[in-house]
Amino acid sequence: MSSSSNDKKLTDNPYQMALKQLEETAKLIGLDPGIHKILSKPKRVLTVSLPVKMDNGDIEVFTGFRSQHNNARGPYKGGIRYHPQVSIEEVMALSMWMTWKSAIVDIPLGGGKGGIICDPKVMSKLERERLTRRYAHAISDIIGPYTDIPAPDVYTGSEEMAWIMDTYSTLKGNYVQPEVITGKPISIGGSLGRTEATGRGVGFTVREAAKKLNIQMNDATVVVQGFGNAGQFAAQLVQDQGAKMIAVSDTQGAILNKKGFQINELIRYKNENNTVKGFPGATEISNEELLTTECTVLIPAALENQITKNNASKINTKIVAEAANGPTTPEADDILYQNKILVIPDVLANSGGVTVSYFEWLQNLRREYWTENYVNERLDNILTKAFGEVYDMHLQYNTNMRTASIALAVNRVAEAIKIRGIWP
Numbered sequence: 001m002s003s004s005s006n007d008k009k010l011t012d013n014p015y016q017m018a019l020k021q022l023e024e025t026a027k028l029i030g031l032d033p034g035i036h037k038i039l040s041k042p043k044r045v046l047t048v049s050l051p052v053k054m055d056n057g058d059i060e061v062f063t064g065f066r067s068q069h070n071n072a073r074g075p076y077k078g079g080i081r082y083h084p085q086v087s088i089e090e091v092m093a094l095s096m097w098m099t100w101k102s103a104i105v106d107i108p109l110g111g112g113k114g115g116i117i118c119d120p121k122v123m124s125k126l127e128r129e130r131l132t133r134r135y136a137h138a139i140s141d142i143i144g145p146y147t148d149i150p151a152p153d154v155y156t157g158s159e160e161m162a163w164i165m166d167t168y169s170t171l172k173g174n175y176v177q178p179e180v181i182t183g184k185p186i187s188i189g190g191s192l193g194r195t196e197a198t199g200r201g202v203g204f205t206v207r208e209a210a211k212k213l214n215i216q217m218n219d220a221t222v223v224v225q226g227f228g229n230a231g232q233f234a235a236q237l238v239q240d241q242g243a244k245m246i247a248v249s250d251t252q253g254a255i256l257n258k259k260g261f262q263i264n265e266l267i268r269y270k271n272e273n274n275t276v277k278g279f280p281g282a283t284e285i286s287n288e289e290l291l292t293t294e295c296t297v298l299i300p301a302a303l304e305n306q307i308t309k310n311n312a313s314k315i316n317t318k319i320v321a322e323a324a325n326g327p328t329t330p331e332a333d334d335i336l337y338q339n340k341i342l343v344i345p346d347v348l349a350n351s352g353g354v355t356v357s358y359f360e361w362l363q364n365l366r367r368e369y370w371t372e373n374y375v376n377e378r379l380d381n382i383l384t385k386a387f388g389e390v391y392d393m394h395l396q397y398n399t400n401m402r403t404a405s406i407a408l409a410v411n412r413v414a415e416a417i418k419i420r421g422i423w424p
C-alpha cells in the first residue's frame with residue numbers, strides 16, 4: 001500500500017482489504033490464477049429479511065446475512081454478529097478471513113460469517129430471542145453439523161447460540177443437535193476452556209515467539225490495551241510464564257505501574273468498579289502513552305486500527321501479539337516490520353477461540369465431554385505447531401508474519417481445491 005488515503009480506503013472497506021491481501025499473497029506464492037479467482041469470492045452469500053414482532057406490537061423487518069467463503073477443507077465455520085454497522089461486504093471479508101484462520105491452525109474447517117443489522121443494546125431479551133430464532137429459521141437450510149457451524153461474535157453470546165441450537169434442532173427432526181453451533185452454555189454441550197481460549201492462545205503464541213527471539217519471559221514486561229475477555233486471560237497467561245504486566249487500559253483510561261500489576265487483583269478491581277482506572281498504586285497515562293510504553297510484549301486486545309502510520313514508529317516493543325482483530329493498519333505493519341518488531345498476527349494470535357470451537361464440535365459429534373486440562377493441552381499442541389509453521393514461512397519468503405500466515409493458509413486451501421478438482 002502506498003498512500004495513507006489508500007490505507008484509509010482499505011481499512012474502511014474490509015472486503016477490498018481482504019482481496020488486496022489475497023492478491024499480494026497470490027503474487028508471493030505464485031498462486032494458480034484460476035484458484036485465485038475461486039478464492040476471491042465467497043461460494044454463497046445469503047441475504048435474509050427478518051420480520052419480528054417487537055414488544056410494543058409493531059413489526060420491524062431486519063436484514064441478516066450468512067456468507068460461506070470456502071469449504072474445500074471442511075464445513076464453513078464462523079461467528080454471527082449483531083451490530084448496526086453490519087454490511088454484506090463486512091461479512092464477506094470476515095468469512096474469507098475465517099477460511100484462512102481455520103487453515104493456519106490446520107483444523108478441518110472452512111470459513112463462514114453471519115450478521116444481522118440491528119442494535120441489540122436497545123432490544124429486550126424477548127425481542128433478541130424472536131430475532132435470533134427468525135434468523136436461525138431463515139438460514140436453517142444452509143447451516144448444519146456437516147455443512148456450516150456458526151458461533152458467537154460481536155454482541156452475541158451463549159444465550160443466542162442456545163436459541164439457535166434449539167430452533168435448528170426443533171426444525172430438523174426435533175432431536176438435540178448441539179453440533180450445529182458452538183459457543184453454547186456448558187449445560188447443553190459447550191466446551192470447558194472456551195471462555196479462556198482466546199487469551200490462552202495468545203499466551204501460547206507469545207511463549208513461542210519469545211523462544212525464537214531468545215527472550216526470557218522472567219525478564220519480560222507486558223502492556224495490554226483492553227482489559228476484557230481476551231486481554232485478561234492473555235495477561236494472566238503471560239504472567240504465569242514469569243512476565244510482568246506494567247500497563248493496561250480499558251474504555252475509561254490507561255494505567256501504568258513499572259513494578260508490575262497482580263493480574264488477579266486487577267481483575268477483582270475491574271469487576272467491582274467496571275474499570276481499571278483508579279487502581280491503587282498506579283499512574284494514569286493516555287492511550288497513546290500506553291501504546292508507546294517501552295515493553296517486551298504489546299498486546300492490543302480492544303479494537304481495530306489502533307497501531308497506525310502515525311504511532312507505529314514510536315512503538316517500543318519486541319513482540320506485538322494481536323489478541324484483537326485488525327489492530328494494525330497495513331501501513332503500520334510495514335513500519336513495524338522495518339523496525340524488526342515481530343507481529344504475531346490476529347489470525348494466528350487469537351485463533352485459540354476457533355480452535356476450541358472446533359473441539360466443542362468434536363465433543364458434540366461424539367457425545368462426549370473433555371476435561372479442561374485435555375482441552376488446554378490440545379490447544380497448546382495446535383497453536384505451537386501453527387506458530388512454528390508460520391515462523392518458518394516468514395523466514396522462507398522473507399516477509400512479515402501476517403503475509404506468511406495468509407500464504408500458509410492459501411497454500412493449504414489451494415491444495416485442497418486442486419486435489420478435489422472442480423465438479424460439476
Ligand code: NAD
Nearest residue numbers: 198226227228229230249250251301302323324325350353
Ligand atoms: P471485551 O468486550 O470482553 O473486551 C474489550 C475490552 O477493550 C474492554 O475491557 C473495553 O473496555 C476495552 N476497550 C474498548 N475500547 C477501548 C479503547 N479505545 N481503549 C482501550 N480499551 C478499550 O471483548 P473481547 O472478547 O475481549 O474482544 C477483544 C478483541 O479481541 C476484539 O477485537 C475481538 O474481535 C477479539 N477477539 C476476541 C475473541 C474472544 O474469544 N473473546 C476471539 C477472537 C478475537
